[in-house]
Amino acid sequence: MRHRLFDKTSRTLIMGIPILWIVLFMLLPYGVLLTYSFWLKKYPLFVPAFQFGNYVTLFTDPQYMQVLLRTLKIAALVSGASLLLAYPFAYFIVFRLQSARWRTVLFMAVIAPLWVSYLLRAYVWKTILGTEGILNTALIGLGIVDAPVDAFLYSQFAMVITLTYIFIPFMVMPIYAALEKIPRNLDEASADLGMSAIQTFFRVTVPLSMPGIVAGFTMTFCLSFGDFIAPFLVGGPDGLMVANVITSQFGSALNWPLGSALAVVMLILVLAIISVSDWIEQSGQVEL
Amino acid sequence: MNAVAMTPPRAGKARSTRWIADGAFMTFVCALMAFLYLPIAVLIVFSFNDSRTLTWPLSGFTLDWYVKLFSNTALLEALGNSLYVASCATVLTLMVGIPAAIALDRHQFPGKAVFRRLLLLPIALPGIVTGISMLNMFRIFGFGLSLETVILGHATALLAVVVTQIFARLQRVPKSYGEASSDLGANGLQTFWYVTLPNIKTAIIGAGLLSFVLSFDEIPVTFFLTGRDNTLPMYIYSTMRRGITPEINAIGTLIVLASALLILASVLVLRDRSQRS
Structure with a gap:
């Protein structure tokens, strides 16, 4: 009898604490966020209301659509660049590298920067790419260019480099995990059946590592999509992203309802991307 | 068996293409490492440079930027705040995350899929959404902002990290351990304390370090x-x-150093685990 009571308490605690937390600090805030997004801005602050004006503004004012599309483009470029760097790397250390020790060392070396401050990793690119920055002054010192190249900093190019630098570990981790699960004898079987190494790569390895690619793409896309530090440091006016617009609505523009509506749009987009990636991952699942 | 004798005549060419491919891969890996670590090297090198501007070439060695840091009271206060926030947020997120991971691993209940999706959402959800939604909530209920609201925000944002790490470990602990424990008369809390917890201890330390x-x-x-x-x-x-300013580089260098020490600590924890299993 006493046992059953204990079991019941422990079960209640195990289920209760997380559920309570989710309700209090996730569901409730999302609900409030949604509520706010229907409110009306009225000088000097805002008043409760139920109207879709904020959403209409977002989807009709070209200024917001432009930022949204730019953000999607940059997030896609960052994910693409990360994939191009991460895949060959993961492939090499899983399939080509003979030494297990080196495999661990190289894998750790790519993951380790995650532990180093994200702010600093963005900041250092500002110091490298700036007009008075290290790259420009070095190029001038070497006599390669006469005047500093402005194009490096405050451009979308700078944002893609910086965000790729920051988020690449999130691409390497799932791809590495997916490649590691592929049995080695599939390579041999494919070769025995007359496939070349390149055919084997595209028809066996890549399809089998698809879940890792999708997971990595989702992570890097969503994270760079919502970033506002890198745009602030290296983006310039041409590199403003959705998160910067949200920030300014909560700061100088003081239009919380509009900012909340933008945050809701971001939340829905992220949920949609996660659902699509889950669906792709599940439909492409192969039992090994 | 003699491997060389077994190789067909064509293998010579195949081997040389393989060498070329490996060489190309090796070059690529070196370039990637340079991309990842040169910026960090730049950060560190310029913290010792005796010029106000961050320009090449370096002008001379100085420790002034570090000396300045230690007399900067605003900075030291911020450091203290950060230590307080990170410690509390880590403890809180572990207190919620451990039961959540156990619930995902051991229990079947209605709405589990939604529970799981919500728990893991913050991994891919940009922090700005968490920040703004909680800001809105605190405001609507008339809560003032403070370091404590930051702690609640961090604990929520980091929950997903803790849950994934501990859940992954729990999946490798055989279910039979818990069954054996209850067969021997232990109640749920005893099983948790004496059987589950020791098995996931290193995962908890790892997750705690990471969330800190x-x-x-x-x-x-x-x-x-x-x-x-x-x-x-x-x-x-x-x-x-x-x-x-180079002062930021000096703070940065110290943070890199602290991160390196923490990575070392977590590697030691991981090694401890692999030796035991």
Whole structure:
């Protein structure tokens, strides 16, 4: 009898604490966020209301659509660049590298920067790419260019480099995990059946590592999509992203309802991307 | 068996193409490592450079930037705030995350899929959404912003990290351990304390270290939820608005050093685990 009571308490605690937390600090805030997004801005602050004006503004004012599309483009470029760097790397250390020790060392070396401050990793690119920055002054010192190249900093190019630098570990981790699960004898079987190494790569390895690619793409896309530090440091006016617009609505523009509506749009987009990636991952699942 | 004797005549060519491919891969890996680590080297080198501007070539060696740090009271206060926030957020997130991971691993209940999706959402959800939604909630219920609201925000944002790490470990602990324990008459709490906990101990330490680092470094959530007090990254961020100085490089170098020590600590924890199993 006493046992059953204990079991019941422990079960209640195990289920209760997380559920309570989710309700209090996730569901409730999302609900409030949604509520706010229907409110009306009225000088000097805002008043409760139920109207879709904020959403209409977002989807009709070209200024917001432009930022949204730019953000999607940059997030896609960052994910693409990360994939191009991460895949060959993961492939090499899983399939080509003979030494297990080196495999661990190289894998750790790519993951380790995650532990180093994200702010600093963005900041250092500002110091490298700036007009008075290290790259420009070095190029001038070497006599390669006469005047500093402005194009490096405050451009979308700078944002893609910086965000790729920051988020690449999130691409390497799932791809590495997916490649590691592929049995080695599939390579041999494919070769025995007359496939070349390149055919084997595209028809066996890549399809089998698809879940890792999708997971990595989702992570890097969503994270760079919502970033506002890198745009602030290296983006310039041409590199403003959705998160910067949200920030300014909560700061100088003081239009919380509009900012909340933008945050809701971001939340829905992220949920949609996660659902699509889950669906792709599940439909492409192969039992090994 | 003699491997060389077994190779067909064509293998010579195949081997040389393989060498070329490996060489290309090796070059690529070196380039990637340079891409990842040269910027960090730049950060460190310029913290010792005796010029106000960050330009090439280096002009001379100095420790002035470090000396300046230790007399900067605003910075030291921000550092103290960050340590407080990161410690509390880590403890809180573990207290919620451990039961959540156990619930996902051991229990079947209606709505489990939704529960799981919500728990893991913050991994891919940009911090700004967490920050703003909690800011809105605190405001609507008339809560003032403080370091404590930051702690609640961090604990929420980091929950997913803790849950994934501990859940992954729990999946490798055989279910039969728990069954054996209850067959021998232990109740749920005893089983947790004497059987489950020792098995996931290193995962908890690893997850705790990681969430401490992530909280220590967090900006998007902090940006919206902090009151008058600054955390260290917020302080650095506001310094950067005024321009770049080698002082930031000096703080950065110390943070890199601290991160390196923590990585070392977590590697030691992991090694401890692999030796035992």
